[in-house]
Amino acid sequence: MxxxxxxxxxxxxxxxxxxxxxxxESPVGRSVMVVGHRGASGYAPExxxxxxxxxxxxxxxxxxxxxxxxxxxxxxxxHDKDVDRTTDGQGSIETMTVEQIKQLDAGxxxxxxxxxxxxxxxxxxxEWAKHRIxxxxxxKGAGCEEQIxxxxxxxxxxxxxxxxxxxxxxxxxxxxxxxxxxxxxxxGDPMDLNEIIEACHPDAINPKYTLVTKEMVTQAHALGLQVxxxxxxxxxxxxxxxxxxxxxxxxxxxxxxIKQTDKNKKGKRPPATEAG
Numbered sequence: 006m007x008x009x010x011x012x013x014x015x016x017x018x019x020x021x022x023x024x025x026x027x028x029x030e031s032p033v034g035r036s037v038m039v040v041g042h043r044g045a046s047g048y049a050p051e052x053x054x055x056x057x058x059x060x061x062x063x064x065x066x067x068x069x070x071x072x073x074x075x076x077x078x079x080x081x082x083x084h085d086k087d088v089d090r091t092t093d094g095q096g097s098i099e100t101m102t103v104e105q106i107k108q109l110d111a112g113x114x115x116x117x118x119x120x121x122x123x124x125x126x127x128x129x130x131x132e133w134a135k136h137r138i139x140x141x142x143x144x145k146g147a148g149c150e151e152q153i154x155x156x157x158x159x160x161x162x163x164x165x166x167x168x169x170x171x172x173x174x175x176x177x178x179x180x181x182x183x184x185x186x187x188x189x190x191x192x193g194d195p196m197d198l199n200e201i202i203e204a205c206h207p208d209a210i211n212p213k214y215t216l217v218t219k220e221m222v223t224q225a226h227a228l229g230l231q232v233x234x235x236x237x238x239x240x241x242x243x244x245x246x247x248x249x250x251x252x253x254x255x256x257x258x259x260x261x262x263i264k265q266t267d268k269n270k271k272g273k274r275p276p277a278t279e280a281g
Contacts, residue, residue, distance in 0.1 A: 027187040027208040028231055028252075029139065029167060031066045035266045037246070038253035040141060041065040042236050043084065047257035050115040051091060052082045053122040057130065060138070065259040067139035069169075069235075072127050072153070073146040079103035080127040080152050083111075084145065090114075092124065099146070127153070131160040141233075141255070143191070144170040150178045157186060167233075169211050176205040189233055192216075198228060209233050209252070214242060219249045226250075240265060 031038045044056025045063055052070055060068050071084040076099055088094045088101070092109035103126065112122030127142065134140050140162065142153060157166050168179050169189040176188040189209035190201045195216060201207065209231035212221070217234050225232045235255040237243050243265045246254050256262045 027185070029067075029165075029187060032139075033064075033066070035066065037251060037266050038066040038233075039064070039259050039262050039266055040067040040069050040233070040253050040255040041259045042069050042255045042257045043071065044068055045257070045259050047238070047261075050112040050119050050122055052084055052124070053111050053119070054125055054130070054133065055112060055119055055122050057133070057138075060259050063259040064263060065138065067141055067167075067253070068130075068134065069141040069143065069255050070127075070130060071143045071145045072149055073098040074148050074152075075103045075106060076100055077102045077104075078152075080149055080156070081106055082125045082127055082130055086146065088124070128156055128159075131156055131162055135160045135162050135165070139165045139167075141189070142166060142168045144168065144172065144175045147172075147175070150175055150182060154179065154182045154186065158183075167209065169209075169233075173201065173205040173207075176207055180206055189231075191235070198225060198230070202228065202230075211235060211255075214246055214254075217246065217249060217251065222249045222251055237262070 041060030043051035045059035046056050049056035049059045057068050070082045072080045072082055073086060075081050081098060081103060087097045088109055091114060092111045094109040106124050109124060110120060111124045112119030153168060157163055163185050167187040167189050169191050170176055171191045173190050176190060179186055179188055187208040189211040190205055190207040191211040193213040201210060210225055211233045214234040214237045222232050231252040233253040234246055234251050237246055237254050237256050238258055243254060243262050247265060254262055
């Protein structure tokens with residue numbers, strides 16, 4: 006009898022391991038979610054409110070952004086470990102206060118029309134996004150996990166957020182802090198999916214799109230994992246990913262991707278609005 010019970014428990018655990026309990030879906034019925042990479046970064050300065058607003062205006066389902074922690078413990082939305090490339094300043098994020106970072110221009114480097122854009126905090130982005138658009142938060146630096154969980158709860162976005170990282174140990178910590186927050190394991194080189202599951206128990210894999218095959222997608226789905234691919238910026242590759250039945254596509258050009266996904270759309274999205 007004990008052996009029978011043990012076998013039942015083992016089977017139950019195996020079934021739970023393949024259930025996509027925290028699957029995120031397009032709120033407008035697209036077959037593939039449209040994710041603005043650092044916002045609509047093909048048109049506006051990456052990781053700024055201008056880029057996020059543009060992605061929303063283009064009817065993206067989600068925005069993707071990157072976070073580091075400042076010297077005084079604030080989560081700032083920026084891709085690089087320093088401010089040199091995307092602002093008019095210089096210095097490492099971990100040695101600068103949020104006030105110092107906020108003084109920098111994060112838009113003029115791309116086009117003068119974006120002069121005056123600032124590096125936003127994660128708190129600011131989630132406050133804006135909570136009634137508008139889902140958010141993919143990529144952890145770039147160590148020590149961000151607790152504050153991410155706190156901010157997601159503060160803005161009541163647990164079911165509208167996925168936390169991703171190439172550092173899978175960060176995702177394991179997110180899951181330990183709050184299993185209800187979806188996570189996605191990023192990777193740019195071939196990896197064994199079972200090893201990823203063992204390392205961090207994610208809800209999704211976020212592979213570089215050139216690694217993706219139909220077989221990988223089928224295997225991931227069988228394991229209960231969504232497949233969110235990055236970064237796809239040409240129509241032919243977009244069509245290929247849609248054909249493979251990935252769950253979301255991260256792109257610098259949400260409007261370009263929407264032209265492809267809307268061909269497979271189940272419903273019609275109402276016009277984007279800044280109200281609310």
